Amino acid sequence: MKSFRIFYIIIAIISLQECKILNFSDKQRLPEKSQIVLDQKIKRVSVNTSITHFNLFDTYERDGNTYLLLINKKINQIEILNIFTNKIIFSKALDNIVKKPNDYGEISSIEFVNFDSIFLLQEKAITLIDTTMEKLAIDINKGEDLDYSNCILSNLDHAPIYFNEIDQSLSIQSYCHTCYVYDIRYYQAPIHVSFSLENHKFKPLPIHYSNMYLDDYFGFHNLVFRSEYEDKYIVGFSADTDFYIFDKNAKKAKTHNGKSKFQLFEIEHLKKKYKNDSNKKLRHLTLFPIYKEILYDEKRSLYYRFLLNGIQEKNPDGTYNSWNDKELILMIFDGELKLIKEVNLGKGVYNSSKSFVGDNGLYLLHFQQEDSLNLNKIDYDLYEFH
């Protein structure tokens, strides 16, 4: 009887080990290749603006025009530009149309639905404005929701709000503000919610932090990247090679392999003993590869994923590498999430966080050179894929 028990225990251990090995090799493999062949053309697009350094942006397409809305919180300015005509069509001081940051907090996200509907997310309010005035304001983050009183709704940089017209709701990133960031509860909490503009209640959306964050600690390497479209939303995590798509029609989430062949080395977790050591956490984030934004090109049925590659800390000549030495990789997937190709975009050339998909393709924002900051323009490279 006893030997049977031991036998079962050994079988259980072996099975567990196999699961581990399987998961491990799953993470090693590269995405399935697509048969599609893509040609690319690159075109420089310079846009005149008085806001050469912006914190927030969003775009809106109408009648073949791409409108770009920029906000600079420091100089308190909001501007709307037409990229095709290269004209500034609206420029105003922010505080004339937005709730005061001292009372309502900084703006963390904008959603440019159209000229009559621009949503703004502040720490304590959601505001709907047009280009002249406030049209609607809803107080948020007061902790009144008993079920989710620990939840703060905010954009932590890479998850902009999205307006769902069908159910009149906003999708907003969320996090547990009473949890330590090294506590497993932080990673079990909802990462995004659907906030009803009608009854002002919110409910968590499917897709949580992936299991790797429940199993191990990754310090600052816990960034959430989110983008949303009419029929789907896409979620990625900085240390996770996979990404996740929720199909709104099928109401199902699917995991997709998004590992880049350029990824220099595996992303290791950080020892929890460094949980309060921000120097160690910054170094960990700087050195390891970072999976970033995933954007969907609705017109071409393409997915774009960015990877900021890993770096060695020290060079043979004794100098150190830094953030600017990280290469930016663009991965392009077809509509079935098979990998078409990868493009090495070089070091410190483009800012993927401020790039977007327009009718004509992928607009990659050039990092501004210091001597060009006063030229009143920003430069994009438009990648047209055919």
Added chain:
Amino acid sequence: MNSIKYTLILCLFLEFCSCTKFERHEETIRFLKDEVNINIDTMDRFNLFILQDQICGACTNSILSFVYSLDHYNSLVVISNDNQLLIKQLKKNIGKSNIYIDKNRLIERYGLRYAKDLVVIFNKGELKYYAFLKDEDFEEIKKAYNNF
């Protein structure tokens, strides 16, 4: 007899703990010599502050107030070129000659990019003390700063 022995061991242990080597000791000296043209060997006392003003959560108002509250004879404050208002404020509070504007982010090449602002104290060419500036450690840092 035993109590003296234990006290001595404890003292040695505390001394060992307080003298944790700064991992970028050599790089700091090289940065000062090659980029700022400062040779600390020739100076009785030298204080280096590296403000990480490009990092979120560093270079806060309380840290700046703390830096301003110190005596800045033979001090150098390294700062990026990004925040002109901050540079102006620093010049006013600690003097233009005590500031090095790191236009090309050279501190990164020397491995001196940290999440926290840093103070390093040299005395007669030797590194005597270093600390990352944190609100809760101000008192201790000030004590060390005034002792060397």
